[in-house]
Amino acid sequence: xxxxxxxxxxxxxxxxxxxxxxxxxxxxxxxxxxxxxxxxxxxxxxxxxxxxxxxxxxxxxxxxxxxxxxxxxxxxxxxxxxxxxxxxxxxxxxxxxxxxxxxxxxxxxxxxxxxxxxxxxxxxxxxxxxxxxxxxxxxxxxxxxxxxxxxxxxxxxxxxxxxxxxxxxxxxxxxxxxxxxxxxxxxxxxxxxxxxxxxxxxxxxxxxxxxxxxxxxxxxxxxxxxxxxxxxxxxxxxxxxxxxxxxxxxxxxxxxxxxxxxxxxxxxxxxxxxxxxxxxxxxxxxxxxxxxxxxxxxxxxxxxxxxxxxxxxxxxxxxxxxxxxxxxxxxxxxxxxxxxxxxxxxxxxxxxxxxxxxxxxxxxxxxxxxxxxxxxxxxxxxxxxxxxxxxxxxxxxxxxxxxxxxxxxxxxxxxxxxxxxxxxxxxxxxxxxxxxxxxxxxxxxxxxxxxxxxxxxxxxxxxxxxxxxxxxxxxxxxxxxxxxxxxxxxxxxxxxxxxxxxxxxxxxxxxxxxxxxxxxxxxxxxxxxxxxxxxxxxxxxxxxxxxxxxxxxxxxxxxxxxxxxxxxxxxxxx
Amino acid sequence: xxxxxxxxxxxxxxxxxxxxxxxxxxxxxxxxxxxxxxxxxxxxxxxxxxxxxxxxxxxxxxxxxxxxxxxxxxxxxxxxxxxxxxxxxxxxxxxxxxxxxxxxxxxxxxxxxxxxxxxxxxxxxxxxxxxxxxxxxxxxxxxxxxxxxxxxxxxxxxxxxxxxxxxxxxxxxxxxxxxxxxxxxxxxxxxxxxxxxxxxxx
Numbered sequence: 001x002x003x004x005x006x007x008x009x010x011x012x013x014x015x016x017x018x019x020x021x022x023x024x025x026x027x028x029x030x031x032x033x034x035x036x037x038x039x040x041x042x043x044x045x046x047x048x049x050x051x052x053x054x055x056x057x058x059x060x061x062x063x064x065x066x067x068x069x070x071x072x073x074x075x076x077x078x079x080x081x082x083x084x085x086x087x088x089x090x091x092x093x094x095x096x097x098x099x100x101x102x103x104x105x106x107x108x109x110x111x112x113x114x115x116x117x118x119x120x121x122x123x124x125x126x127x128x129x130x131x132x133x134x135x136x137x138x139x140x141x142x143x144x145x146x147x148x149x150x151x152x153x154x155x156x157x158x159x160x161x162x163x164x165x166x167x168x169x170x171x172x173x174x175x176x177x178x179x180x181x182x183x184x185x186x187x188x189x190x191x192x193x194x195x196x197x198x199x200x201x202x203x204x205x206x207x208x209x210x211x212x213x214x215x216x217x218x219x220x221x222x223x224x225x226x227x228x229x230x231x232x233x234x235x236x237x238x239x240x241x242x243x244x245x246x247x248x249x250x251x252x253x254x255x256x257x258x259x260x261x262x263x264x265x266x267x268x269x270x271x272x273x274x275x276x277x278x279x280x281x282x283x284x285x286x287x288x289x290x291x292x293x294x295x296x297x298x299x300x301x302x303x304x305x306x307x308x309x310x311x312x313x314x315x316x317x318x319x320x321x322x323x324x325x326x327x328x329x330x331x332x333x334x335x336x337x338x339x340x341x342x343x344x345x346x347x348x349x350x351x352x353x354x355x356x357x358x359x360x361x362x363x364x365x366x367x368x369x370x371x372x373x374x375x376x377x378x379x380x381x382x383x384x385x386x387x388x389x390x391x392x393x394x395x396x397x398x399x400x401x402x403x404x405x406x407x408x409x410x411x412x413x414x415x416x417x418x419x420x421x422x423x424x425x426x427x428x429x430x431x432x433x434x435x436x437x438x439x440x441x442x443x444x445x446x447x448x449x450x451x452x453x454x455x456x457x458x459x460x461x462x463x464x465x466x467x468x469x470x471x472x473x474x475x476x477x478x479x480x481x482x483x484x485x486x487x488x489x490x491x492x493x494x495x496x497x498x499x500x501x502x503x504x505x506x507x508x509x510x511x512x513x514x515x516x517x518x519x520x521x522x523x524x525x526x527x528x529x530x531x532x533x534x535x536x537x538x539x540x541x542x543x544x545x546x547x548x549x550x551x552x553x554x555x556x557x558x559x560x561x562x563x564x565x566x567x568x569x570x571x572x573x574x
Numbered sequence: 575x576x577x578x579x580x581x582x583x584x585x586x587x588x589x590x591x592x593x594x595x596x597x598x599x600x601x602x603x604x605x606x607x608x609x610x611x612x613x614x615x616x617x618x619x620x621x622x623x624x625x626x627x628x629x630x631x632x633x634x635x636x637x638x639x640x641x642x643x644x645x646x647x648x649x650x651x652x653x654x655x656x657x658x659x660x661x662x663x664x665x666x667x668x669x670x671x672x673x674x675x676x677x678x679x680x681x682x683x684x685x686x687x688x689x690x691x692x693x694x695x696x697x698x699x700x701x702x703x704x705x706x707x708x709x710x711x712x713x714x715x716x717x718x719x720x721x722x723x724x725x726x727x728x729x730x731x732x733x734x735x736x737x738x739x740x741x742x743x744x745x746x747x748x749x750x751x752x753x754x755x756x757x758x759x760x761x762x763x764x765x766x767x768x769x770x771x772x773x774x775x776x
Contacts, residue, residue, distance in 0.1 A: 058754070060743070060746075060754070061741035061742075061746065062741060062742050062743045062746070065624040065665070065669075066624070066665070066666055066669060066670050067662070067666075067737065067738070067741040068741070069666070069670045070670070071624070071669045071670060072669065072670050072671060072672050076672075190759055190761075191759055191760065191761035191762070192761050193761035193762070193763075194761065194762055196761070197761075234758070235758070236755045236756060236757050236758065237756045237757065237758050237759040238754070238755060238756065239776060361765065362764055362765055362766065363763075363764065363765065364763050364764060364765040364767070364768065365759065365760060365761055365763050366753070366756060366759070366760040366763045366767070366768070367753070367756035367757070367758055367759035367760060368756060368759070368774060368775070368776050369759040369761075369776065397776065399775060399776045400771070400775070402771070402772075402775035402776075403736055403740045403750070403771070403773075404736075404737075404740075404775075406736065407729070407732060407733035407736050407737075408729070408733075410714055411714075412644065412645040412646075412710065412714070412732060413644065413645070413647060413707070414647050414649050416645075416646075417646050417647065417649060417653075417749070418649070420740075420750075420771065421749060421750065421770045421771055422765075422770070422771065423765065423770075423771035423772075424771075
């Protein structure tokens with residue numbers, strides 16, 4: 001990308017400011033610039049250029065001094081939270097926020113793991129790329145059981161927008177015609193291996209209400225012509241995505257939305273610009289811009305625009321809103337309802353079961369598939385059949401035991417070495433992804449005294465799982481164990497890793513959508529009830545969490561909100 | 575913030591050639607522009623030398639070297655010594671382990687020498703291979719003077735040796751099968767088509 005899109009100071013009144021450059025920020029920039037709006041993308045972190053700055057990509061394990069591990073003191077002092085993430089390594093650490101620079105607090109005994117990606121591209125470089133539509137089972141859930149407020153939209157409001165984002169991003173998967181999990185506009189699915197095919201037959205024969213399908217992911221299994229035009233090619237099955245992918249084979253801001261936005265000539269980017277607050281103009285009752293602290297020089301500057309999109313990540317956006325105080329909004333911009341910061345959710349991960357699949361030792365696979373399999377939700381679908389509300393999915397895969405599994409087995413010497421070379425047994429696992437209920441008491445506030453090194457008040461995150469959440473988590477592990485026993489796996493073991501909330505990196509809520517301005521921050525178009533030219537389209541907007549990975553829904557919501565904002569702007573309503 | 579690594583023309587050419595070959599293998603039609611863009615990413619971009627100080631004294635390093643080769647010996651492929659696993663462990667312990675974890679390893683190594691002295695009046699490395707293997711088997715089984723703590727040490731040490739070996743170039747590419755860029759996923763694939771386990775599994 002040409003350097004000319006990068007700006008530092010500007011007196012220009014832009015048509016739009018987009019705060020954040022991750023999945024939703026990238027989409028907002030693409031949609032708004034393609035609609036002809038002069039758009040400024042504001043990013044707190046440094047620039048990361050596609051290909052050039054993927055410094056861990058292609059580096060062999062033996063070329064890394066600690067083979068992918070990092071120094072203990074660096075890990076403990078700078079990445080105490082980030083290192084808990086499965087993809088954190090020497091080859092990816094530069095895409096994670098440094099915990100020393102981005103402190104936050106939690107009450108004693110209530111940990112919350114806040115994983116950050118503070119650079120151009122945000123967590124679009126780090127996400128696991130699983131992409132699933134929601135259905136009306138999910139959008140109607142709050143209304144049905146009374147937890148949280150009703151969503152102001154239904155699946156029908158999003159179908160065209162799912163189509164729109166899926167076509168551009170490229171989502172691989174199989175058509176299944178399942179009401180709980182509507183099909184996307186798919187590229188071909190990745191292949192099952194032969195053992196997974198056997199397990200699929202066995203599981204579906206045992207359980208008429210369950211299906212084992214290929215995971216749906218934002219990877220070009222077979223690029224369409226418009227993907228090739230974007231400079232993207234087929235997935236090479238390296239499964240090292242979080243190091244960055246020069247093939248552009250997975251959807252990220254850098255591979256997909258940023259080139260599209262830059263192509264319009266309407267995009268400017270201000271990096272190293274930490275948004276301190278949204279500026280509110282009481283005369284017009286509109287947001288007029290953002291106040292920014294330069295992360296390198298500490299200089300304060302302001303940018304102005306007609307509309308503002310907050311896409312700074314769930315908690316990043318809410319931190320900015322809480323810090324945007326004025327006479328009109330003493331507790332944070334657009335917070336007349338008082339629910340800003342409340343109803344924080346994550347997903348229930350970390351529980352499941354695994355076992356050994358006997359035999360099949362002539363079978364193997366080639367390549368490292370960037371997705372596993374998926375068992376869509378079956379609990380509480382057509383009737384209430386569990387001692388909790390809502391439900392969960394399983395992510396799954398079958399693979400042969402690797403040298404790293406042999407480290408847990410007894411033995412050493414030539415025979416041991418030879419056994420490793422011959423690959424081990426097949427193992428198969430199910431790992432849950434469950435819905436967490438919205439709860440007023442799960443909340444973020446600004447810490448009364450603690451600030452970060454730029455003078456921003458730190459977040460105080462107060463979040464725990466509810467009784468319903470814990471009951472579901474227990475069922476996730478037990479049911480996984482039963483299913484594996486039922487199809488004859490050996491040595492079946494259940495697990496619950498007791499992940500703290502946050503570690504699933506699906507944090508949602510805290511500036512929720514709703515029908516009633518008295519109980520929600522945003523309307524059905526992600527527009528602030530109180531400030532009509534302010535939009536929030538990242539995970540902060542979510543009214544419930546559902547059980548699916550949320551990013552695809554964020555993309556659809558963002559694209560839809562952008563179209564609405566542009567129409568409103570053209571009609572002179574903003 | 576930026577890592578501006580400039581490649582020599584020869585290095586760039588080499589990489590482009592490699593990627594063109596790869597593209598042919600994958601049946602991909604790539605434009606020369608996208609090839610050159612892709613080539614830029616396959617560099618070793620950062621200063622990789624974070625080796626300053628190892629943990630082990632000369633005698634301990636020698637013991638680690640001998641133990642590594644007992645765990646992963648030379649067979650029809652090179653073993654742990656050829657893969658320089660002991661040097662890897664020397665630095666890994668110093669940089670990636672905290673003091674108490676380091677002490678656990680040092681204690682375990684000392685225990686092996688103590689048991690060797692008790693049984694044979696020699697340090698471990700001075701024993702013949704049979705005696706060494708017997709000691710390790712007893713340690714792994716937590717018997718004959720070895721406790722559960724010693725068994726746990728052996729497991730941990732063994733996993734460190736395996737990590738060092740199978741992430742080394744020798745372990746990954748000679749002992750196991752290594753595909754940096756598989757080109758796609760094949761699920762209907764027989765073990766005999768590759769004949770050995772993948773170094774990178776999934």
